[in-house]
Amino acid sequence: MNCIKFLFSVLLVGFFACSASAKTDLIPLPQKVTWGKGNYVMKKSVTIAYVDPQLKPAAAYLAQNLTAQSGVSCKVASSRKGDIRLTLRDGKKSGGYLLTIDRFGILVSGNDYNGVINGIGTIRQMALQHSFPYVSIQDEPRFQWRGFMLDCSRHFFSKQEVEQLINLMAMYKFDRFHWHLTDDQGWRIEIKKYPLLTAKGAWRKYNNQDSICLRRASQEDNPDFLLPNDKKKVEQGDTLYGGYYTQDDIREIVAYAKQRGIEIIPEIDMPGHFLSGVSNYQGLSCFNTVGWGQTFSSPICPGKDSALEFCKNVWKEVTALFPYQYVHIGGDEVEKDNWKKCPDCQKRIKDNHLKDEVELQSWFIHQMEHTINSLGKKMIGWDEIIEGGLSKTSTISWWRGWVPDAVSKATSHGNDAIFCPTSISYLDYAESPDHLNNIYTFDFQSDRLSAAQKEHVLGVQGNLWTEWVPTYDRMMYQYFPRMLAMAELAWTDPQHKDFTDFRRRVRKQLLSLHQLGVRYHVPSITGMNTVTAFTDQATLHVSCDDPLAVIRYTTDGTFPNTSSAKYEKPIKVDETTHFILRTFTPEGKGGELVKADFIKQGYLESMKVQPSRTGLRAAWHDFPGVKCALISQAPLKGNYPIPDVMIPEGVKGNIGLVIRGYIKVPKDGVYTFALKSDDGSWLKIDGNMVVDNDREQSPHEEICGQALKAGFHRIEVRYFDHNGGMLRLNVFNQEGKQLLPAELYFN
CATH class of the missing domain: 2.60.120.1560 (Jelly Rolls)
Structure with a gap:
């Protein structure tokens, strides 16, 4: 980091004139850009000025990041004059802004506070690219919901790590943080009325997910899978993993995100995915013995009034911590076998004239929604909450791509929907070579929805489940660069988009992420198959989109390291050879291992058959x-x-x-x-x-x-x-x- 600051300080005497190609390196791509001639010279010490008092936090946020990223000394002042000026203007769309750079300095005029924040995101990217060309940018978001989700239950991330993530996402104009705070594997939010939820529910002995992470650390020669020591404690001779956020931690993170224009939506998953709750308090589950059913864990017992009261009390404390419109109830993947055998559940079904356990789940969701509404919030749930009927105010998170009618059903009744289907939004999935393109070109069911229904599509988000994501570096690796495609999908109107140009801009952004110390996923090594069969001779010809990546390889079965042979040109192969390839950052950090087997073989003889039917x-x-x-x-x-x-x-x-x-x-x-x-x-x-x-x-x-x-x-x-x-x-x-x-x- 020191060498980066030194390099930047050398450049501060005047940012070098940018080339024409460097002028279009922003992600997400702005809606309208008009370039001038010339470049603004950033001084070593600048004044960030604001007039409206509500912009003071935005000015402080910009100052913090300019100093951290570049070493520029920043003074924040309530004034009409400054090197960088932040103002509000009359504009219709929330989040829109006008950014002007000329010889007088930098001016950001936002339609609202979030518009100013989005303009600051553009400034932050320009600062990392060491270029402030004269320009006028008129910009506004395609969608108001541009989200990212982090699961902090399966593996826990500290307050500082969550804030680092929020700060980075703000640079790419995300404005919603869906925070998955509870699940079977850990309860991460302090509930003062129920202290055992964190005293016991936040800690666990190593589970199968931890074991897989540790095994992958060894098998893949990757320390990003090791469990951090600061997430461990020893209790009565047992090593426990976990952690949680105090209510003061939550308030500080909420304030930090608010300064950056990001709303936080807490998720307390129920009635399923609640093992860390039902394991620690009596009267929450159908039976005293709790654990795992055929597929999922023991859920809450909706037949018991004590369970309903418990959940309502949890929501009272949670909603008081988050000053925004929405909370998320989860509502997915519920094992209902216990409900079928539970006298309390069967009585509830009978008393409320419900058909079955599916309607019992809907009844429970509606009970919780009534509580949530009474606390001044609206409820979001995974798309399973459609089953049994939606209220007028509930919103779905559509994740099950194999249930394509979910959005159409919800929006046809006037309910809102957030797109996060597994095919593009599940960032715990391994990043395939075509994943960026799949995200970038995703179609929001334009052929399934009427114009009126499309008005109920709030936007899109990327979800990171963390069963196999135990560290901050691994988190960044899973998020980036795919969240760059998600940013442009959520922000830029389709008519302005071009994937070839986007890939070029991604390469520029990787340089910026490297400057920030972000452990992004190096684009896949391309050009080879898992197995290449040949009868005479073949060629290994590979490449990588990351301009900083170095490809090294071995052929003796060992993992490549920084001393292994460097791939510099195509390699001729005339005998069976087993390549293992790996990318390395300039600092020597290894990427994923890729195997490419070249197998010399003879032809398989055909069979003497004459099948008559096709297929x-x-x-x-x-x-x-x-x-x-x-x-x-x-x-x-x-x-x-x-x-x-x-x-x-x-x-x-x-x-x-x-x-x-x-x-x-x-x-x-x-x-x-x-x-x-x-x-x-x-x-x-x-x-x-x-x-x-x-x-x-x-x-x-x-x-x-x-x-x-x-x-x-x-x-x-x-x-x-x-x-x-x-x-x-x-x-x-x-x-x-x-x-x-x-x-x-x-x-």
């Missing part, structure tokens, strides 16, 4: 497991003809598929198979494993090759999932042309 056959097994090899041992639920490798229509729940048939290749050659699935899958050809994608995972694609003789080859694809996954297989010939399923598959 494949799929057998669906009721499979709750996580290993493809075991699928066929589970009970058979049905057989389906399918035209392609896919999940047959109507197949859901516990899915175990065994897909069989033949693949017909037109000529001898090396064929490439791209198998993408959520969760696990494999592909065998003529009994040989070609693609092994057999693991629990978010959508992940493995690309492998196989040399095949012309003709028919037996194919088997296996796949498992339990909660709305996906399955796809694309096949390419030696020239890179994709083969059509109708000409490819037979049975």
Whole structure:
């Protein structure tokens, strides 16, 4: 950091004139930019002036960041004159601003306080890029809800770490922080009426999520998976992990976020995901024994008045800490088996003329919403709260992409919706090479919603669940650069967007993030497959979008380190070779390990068969497991003809598929198979494993090759999932042309 400040101090005598390309490096892209000729010279000491008293916190926020980022000495003054002037203007859209830079200095005129904050975000980016070109920027957000969610239950993040995150997100014009404060794995917010929630519920012995993190730290040679020592304590000889926020901590974080134009929405998840609550107080669960059911944990007992009273008291303390419109109730993934056996729940169903346990959950949600409304707040819940009916004031967070009608149902009744589908918004998923593009080009169901319904789309947010995110550095790695795409999706009108230009701007922003010490995900090494099959000779030709990244590799099975061979040009391969590649930052911090196997092989002989039917056959097994090899041992639920490798229509729940048939290749050659699935899958050809994608995972694609003789080859694809996954297989010939399923598959 000292060397960065020294470099910046050298540049302070006058920021160098920027090139034309450097003028468009902002993220999110502004709505309208008019460039002047010339550059403003930032002095070593500047005055940040404001007239309206409500802008004093904004001026202080800008001063803090200019000093921290660049070493500029900043004076904040209530005045009309200054090097940087912050003002309010009459403007219609909240968050809009006008930024003018000329020889007189920098002027930010906001439509409101948040507009000034958004203009400051632009200034912060320019300061990191060491350039203040003359410009007029007229800008406003596409959506009012530009959010990020952090789960602090599965793994805990300190007050300082949460504030660092908020400060960074403000630079990219995010304005909503959805804070997941409670779950089965830890209760993170002090409730004075129920002290055991944090005295016991905030601490745990290492669980399976911690064990996986520690195993990954070793297997992937990555210290970002180690559990931080400041999140541990020893009690009666046991090492416990955890932590929580006092109510004073909460107030300070809320004030810190407010200064940066960010509203905080607390989530207290109920009636499910509440194990850290029901484990520590009697009268909350259906039975005295609590734990895990077939899929999820023991929920609150909505049949007991004591449980309802407990939840209402929690909401009273929580709502008093957050001075904003919304709170989040969760409401997802509830194990209802206990309710079916519980006399109290069955009595509640009977007394309230409810049909079943699904309606009992809705009844509970409505009871809590009544309390929340009486406390002056509105309720948000995950889209499961649609089941059983929505009140007029509730809002959904749409996360289940496999339930595409959820938004249409909610908005057709006048309810608001926030988009956060797993396909783009679940940032705990591994970052695939196409994830940035998928976020950037996401369509907000424009063909499903009427103009009136679109008015109820509040915006979009990125969600980070932290089962396997134990450190701040790993948090940053999962958020960035994907949150840059989320920022532009939420802010910039579609007609101004261009993904090629966005990728160029991302490369510039990575330099800025590096200056700030952010441990971002280095863009994936591209250009190679998991397995490249060849019969004579092949070439390893890879690249990385990060201008700072150095690629190193090994071929002896060891992990690359800073002393390993540096990839500088394409490498010819004429024998079976197993590459392990890794990117490194200038400081020597290693990125993800990438394996690329080059396998020299002969052609698989074709089979002497003549299948007459096109397509494949799929057998669906009721499979709750996580290993493809075991699928066929589970009970058979049905057989389906399918035209392609896919999940047959109507197949859901516990899915175990065994897909069989033949693949017909037109000529001898090396064929490439791209198998993408959520969760696990494999592909065998003529009994040989070609693609092994057999693991629990978010959508992940493995690309492998196989040399095949012309003709028919037996194919088997296996796949498992339990909660709305996906399955796809694309096949390419030696020239890179994709083969059509109708000409490819037979049975």
